Amino acid sequence: MEAMLKKELGTSMLKYTGYSGGGCISEGQSYDTDNGRVFVKINHKSQVLNFVFVCITCTNAITIKAKRMFDGEMASLDAILQTETIKVPKPVKVIELDTGGSAFVMEHLDMKGLTKYSTQLGEKLANLHLHNKRSLDKQMREQQTENEWQDDWVTFYSRHRLQHQLNMVEKSCGDREARELWSHLQLKIPQLFTEVEVVPALLHGDLWGGNVAQTTEGPVIFDPASFYGHSEYELGVMAMFGGFSSSFYAAYHENVPEAPGFTQRNQLYQLFHNLNHWNHFGGGYKGSSLRIMKDLVK
Template structure:
């Protein structure tokens, strides 16, 4: 692998720094090169290239907003032995602590970025362009229904199926009179994907797409890692709209389903509990 990295990166030096990391899916290792230190994510599965191509596109999109710090992506490299690596900028990171407020402010700026671009465009064109979207259908069918189909195929869960049949009819009620402008989202913003450097907060391991800004806060509230100053700073710029609590539960439902489909049935209780609560 190291010979391949040298060739693809055009470096004569490739020295392991001893810094390593990884999550549930990929491994990680830092190297010194002729042009500086890089972090290399490694995955040996057949779908690794598709996954890393998506992550690189996500990092590029987040970087271009100039709102919040992310590692700069360098290159996706297919390995001769199978699998793939994603090379990105190495950042010296530590646990999120003193920059929680800054992260809240910058995440709000990220979510407002697309709206501000649209407002600038409308002002320059002296016309009003109404954004036509169908977030409710997209989220219900492409996100929740997809996950529930996977649950059905794996477990044949009758209770989940019956609850979903009722809940999907009620979902539009949670979005009544709600104004939404599509926001660029990190897409997987839990405590393990945030950190800080000496100069401010960092987010990484994105799965970005354009959607409702509140979606981001679903998984953020599930596993901890975000304190009161983060939420206060965020909502100072993007106040909670009526119905926020119910929609937050709905967005958490997606993440519990997704985790259950990835990591097993231990999340079923939370999934069933949220559906019952939303149907009351």
């Protein structure tokens, strides 16, 4: 594999630094090259189960090629990087391995757990979420025309996110209570958005505590599954798993104020992640999924 990396990266030196890392899907390690230090994520399987459902290049819970998974992550990092709002590792290249599987090469960052940049993270994440709105506002001011790229987020989220997950629940266990609750909840969802304008925002897509860190210069986010959606969606998984300080939320909401109905919509966005985990990790998430649905249909 190292010979292939040297060839694809055009480097005569490829020296393992001793630093490694990874998650539940891929492993990773750092190398010194002629052009500086890089971090390489590696998945030796030709196909992997895709746990991320809302990314730029892949949107469903399916078994996919490792290369396609890394292509999606590279596109996500590129999209965030181009906003110049928050630091992410610079993507370099996705490489298909001749032994099967793929590798994703990116900039190496000396990261550690987020401890003192929570306020900056809140400000920078807000700027990421506002970037598209500001671009659209600028375009309308300059062109004085209506921007045609306005999708119905409520219908998209209801049908292609929640309904999709509930279809999977129905297929695997046919839960009667979930089916009955959904029949009531889907009629109520539009009411949760009557006082809010949804402008598509570029999202990280999977921003929990394990995908946030810091360097000496400030906060970093990584492992994105980016897409354009409601900025409040991002805060659903953050609230579900916790780990973000009050200073983060204060800084974020100073730039993106809570709109009326925020609390209920936050529950609605947590519902997707609970259903997702129910489908992939078992009935341990059934209770939380049903509880959220009951709260929302009251």
